[in-house]
Amino acid sequence: MNLFADIRALVIECLTQMTSEGVLPDGLTFDNVAVEPPRDAAHGDMATNAAMVLAKPAKMKPRDIAEALAAGLAADARVSSADVAGPGFLNLRLDAAVWGQVMKDVLTNPDFGRSDMGAGKKINVEYVSANPTGPLHVGHTRGAIFGDALASLLDYAGYDVTREYYINDGGGQVDVLARSVYLRYLEAHGQTVEFEDGTYPGAYLINAGEALKAKVGDAYVGQPEDVWLADVRSFATDAMMDLVREDLASLGINMDVFFSEKSLYGTGRIEQAIEDLKSKDLIYWGTLKPPKGKMPEDWKPREQWLFKSTEFGDDEDRPVQKGDGAWTYFAPDIAYHFDKVSRGFDALVDVFGADHTGYVKRMKAAVAALSENRVPLDIKLAQIVRLFKNGEEFKMSKRAGTFITVQDLVDEVGKDVARFIMLTRKNDTPFDFDFDKVTEQSKDNPVFYVQYAHARVHSVMRKAGDAGIDLSDLAGADLSLATHPAEMAVAAKAAEWPRVVEIAARTNEPHRIALYLYDLASELHGLWNRGNDDVSLRFIQEDNVAASQAKIALVKSVSVVISHGLSILGVTPAEEMR
RNA sequence: GGACCGUUAGCUCAGCUGGAUAGAGCGCUGCCCUCCGAAGGCAGAGGCCAGAGGUUCGAAUCCUCUACGGUCCGCCA
Numbered sequence: 001m002n003l004f005a006d007i008r009a010l011v012i013e014c015l016t017q018m019t020s021e022g023v024l025p026d027g028l029t030f031d032n033v034a035v036e037p038p039r040d041a042a043h044g045d046m047a048t049n050a051a052m053v054l055a056k057p058a059k060m061k062p063r064d065i066a067e068a069l070a071a072g073l074a075a076d077a078r079v080s081s082a083d084v085a086g087p088g089f090l091n092l093r094l095d096a097a098v099w100g101q102v103m104k105d106v107l108t109n110p111d112f113g114r115s116d117m118g119a120g121k122k123i124n125v126e127y128v129s130a131n132p133t134g135p136l137h138v139g140h141t142r143g144a145i146f147g148d149a150l151a152s153l154l155d156y157a158g159y160d161v162t163r164e165y166y167i168n169d170g171g172g173q174v175d176v177l178a179r180s181v182y183l184r185y186l187e188a189h190g191q192t193v194e195f196e197d198g199t200y201p202g203a204y205l206i207n208a209g210e211a212l213k214a215k216v217g218d219a220y221v222g223q224p225e226d227v228w229l230a231d232v233r234s235f236a237t238d239a240m241m242d243l244v245r246e247d248l249a250s251l252g253i254n255m256d257v258f259f260s261e262k263s264l265y266g267t268g269r270i271e272q273a274i275e276d277l278k279s280k281d282l283i284y285w286g287t288l289k290p291p292k293g294k295m296p297e298d299w300k301p302r303e304q305w306l307f308k309s310t311e312f313g314d315d316e317d318r319p320v321q322k323g324d325g326a327w328t329y330f331a332p333d334i335a336y337h338f339d340k341v342s343r344g345f346d347a348l349v350d351v352f353g354a355d356h357t358g359y360v361k362r363m364k365a366a367v368a369a370l371s372e373n374r375v376p377l378d379i380k381l382a383q384i385v386r387l388f389k390n391g392e393e394f395k396m397s398k399r400a401g402t403f404i405t406v407q408d409l410v411d412e413v414g415k416d417v418a419r420f421i422m423l424t425r426k427n428d429t430p431f432d433f434d435f436d437k438v439t440e441q442s443k444d445n446p447v448f449y450v451q452y453a454h455a456r457v458h459s460v461m462r463k464a465g466d467a468g469i470d471l472s473d474l475a476g477a478d479l480s481l482a483t484h485p486a487e488m489a490v491a492a493k494a495a496e497w498p499r500v501v502e503i504a505a506r507t508n509e510p511h512r513i514a515l516y517l518y519d520l521a522s523e524l525h526g527l528w529n530r531g532n533d534d535v536s537l538r539f540i541q542e543d544n545v546a547a548s549q550a551k552i553a554l555v556k557s558v559s560v561v562i563s564h565g566l567s568i569l570g571v572t573p574a575e576e577m578r
Numbered sequence: 579g580g581a582c583c584g585u586u587a588g589c590u591c592a593g594c595u596g597g598a599u600a601g602a603g604c605g606c607u608g609c610c611c612u613c614c615g616a617a618g619g620c621a622g623a624g625g626c627c628a629g630a631g632g633u634u635c636g637a638a639u640c641c642u643c644u645a646c647g648g649u650c651c652g653c654c655a
Contacts, residue, residue, distance in 0.1 A: 039597090089598065315581055431590080459615065529616085
C-alpha cells in the first residue's frame with residue numbers, strides 16, 4: 001500500500017464530491033493536487049496544496065476551499081484532524097491505526113513498495129558500453145553502477161527492463177587492439193617487441209597474446225597484417241569482453257543483452273536505417289558550415305550525407321559518412337537505436353560518460369526521427385569521478401598502462417561501498433571519491449551508517465530471541481502498543497518508501513533511494529538513542545512481551561524497507577557489523 | 579564563437595519538478611553509556627541559495643541576461 005497515493009485518492013474523492021454538491025465549479029482538473037510529507041513535522045503527517053492550486057481556476061479564496069475540504073476529509077476514519085494553515089495548506093494528522101496497518105503491510109507483503117506505474121512497459125537501459133580494448137577502469141564505474149541501479153529501480157517500479165551493453169567492436173580502436181595483441185603474441189614466441197604510439201602497452205594483453213599462441217601456434221609469426229588482422233581482431237575482442245564481463249560481475253552487474261556494433265556492418269542494417277531516414281527526407285547531400293572558434297588545421301568544405309538533426313532541436317546537422325566514404329560513428333549508432341526501436345521498446349535510456357555531452361541532442365534527434373516520436377529516449381550522463389587517497393588525487397592513464405581498474409577499486413573498498421557511494425550523488429554532478437573516508441566505519445561513511453541501522457535491528461531481534469520473546473508473528477503484534485510520537489515518526493518515514501520509489505523512477509534518479517535510506521537509518525538511530533533517556537522507548541521491554549513485540553515489529557519493518565532499498569542499489573544488507 | 583551540465587553553510591553535497599522558518603554529513607562548541615552495539619544520539623554557532631531582471635498568491639526551483647567552473651564541438655569511438 002502507498003499511503004500517500006491512498007490519501008491523495010481520498011482528497012480527490014472529496015473534491016469530486018464538493019464539485020457535485022456545487023461547492024466547487026464544474027470542469028476543474030485535479031492533476032496538480034499533491035499530497036506530501038510536510039517539511040516540518042509539527043505541521044502534521046501529510047499536507048495537501050489542493051486549495052491553493054484550485055483557488056485560481058475556481059475563482060475562490062484558498063481558505064474557503066481548504067475549510068470545506070477539511071470537513072470532508074475529517075469524516076474519513078483514517079484522518080484524525082485536518083487543519084488549514086498558512087496561505088491555504090491543509091495539514092492532516094492520521095489515526096495511529098493507519099501507521100500500524102502500514103507496518104503490517106511491510107511485514108506481510110514482500111512487494112511493499114513495488115509500484116505498477118511502469119505498467120509492464122518495455123524499457124531498454126543501455127549502460128557501460130565501454131570499448132572492448134581492455135578491462136574496465138574507474139571511469140566506467142559510475143555509469144555502470146548508475147545504469148544498473150536505474151535498471152533495478154525501473155524493474156521495481158513495474159517496467160519490463162532490458163539491461164544492454166553496446167560493444168564498440170566495429171571501429172579503428174579494435175584494429176589497434178588487434179595489433180597490440182599481435183605484439184604480445186610475438187612476445188609469447190620469444191621475440192622482443194616495442195609498443196609504439198598507437199598501440200596499447202597494457203600488461204593485461206599478455207594473457208591474450210599467450211592464448212593466441214596456444215590457439216594458432218606460430219601460424220601468424222612473420223606474416224603480413226592482412227593475413228591475421230581479421231582473425232586476431234575478433235579473437236582479441238572476445239578476450240576483452242570476457243574481462244569486461246568479469247569486471248561487471250565483480251560490481252554485481254549482469255547484462256541481459258550484449259549488442260555487437262560489428263553485426264551492423266556488411267549486413268545492410270546501417271544502410272537500412274539510413275534509408276529509413278532518407279525516406280523521411282531527413283538525410284541529404286550537403287556541406288557543413290565550418291566550425292566557429294578554434295578551426296581545425298585541415299578543415300575543408302566537403303559535400304557529404306548529412307542527417308537533419310536540426311529539425312529535432314540539434315544545433316547543426318550531423319554527418320553520417322567520413323571523408324573516405326566510411327560511416328561515421330553516428331551511422332551505426334543510428335542503426336543500433338533503429339534496432340532498439342524495432343524490437344518494440346516503449347522507452348529507451350542511454351547512460352553515457354560525460355565526454356559524450358555533445359552527442360545527446362543528435363542521438364535524441366535520431367530516435368525521435370526513427371520512431372516518429374513514439375519512443376522517448378532519456379540520456380543520462382555520468383560525470384567525472386576523481387579518486388583521492390591520502391589526500392592526493394590519483395589519475396588514470398590508459399596509454400601508459402597505469403590506469404586504475406574496476407578491480408583495483410573493488411579490491412580497495414568492496415562492491416557494496418563502491419555502489420552505494422556512487423549512488424549518493426546525482427549522476428550529473430562531478431564528485432570526489434575519497435578512499436580514506438569510505439573505508440571508515442563512521443557516520444562519515446553513509447554505507448556503513450545504513451548497514452549499521454539494519455544490523456542494529458537484527459541485533460535487537462537476536463537479543464529478544466535470547467530473552468525468550470516470541471518473534472514468529474510480528475505482523476500479528478498489537479501495534480497500538482507502539483504509538484509514542486517518536487515511534488510514529490519512524491513509521492511515517494518507512495511509509496514514505498513507495499512514494500520515494502515512484503519519484504525516483506519517474507525522474508530516473510536512483511540516488512534518491514540512497515538518500516532516503518540514509519534518512520530512514522537516521523530515524524532509527526535516533527529512536528534507538530531515545531531509549532537511553534526514556535526506558536519506555538527501548539525495544540525490548542523486560543516485563544512486557546506484547547509491547548516488545550509491537551516495538552520490534554516497528555523496527556523490523558524499518559529493516560525490511562532498508563533491505564528492499566539496498567537490493568535496488570545492489571548492496572548487500574548486513575545483519576551484523578564486524 | 580556555440581552547445582550541455584553545474585554554482586546552496588568553512589568543506590562535501592541534498593532539496594521530493596512552484597509551497598510554510600532552506601536541510602544533512604564533516605569540521606567547530608557543549609552535552610548524553612550502572613542503559614538492547616556510543617561504530618550512535620541531542621543541542622548550538624554557521625546562508626544575500628553566484629549576480630541582476632522577469633513570471634505569480636508564492637521562486638533555491640520556471641524564463642531572460644551576466645559572471646565563474648566542468649565537459650564537448652566534421653574526417654576518434
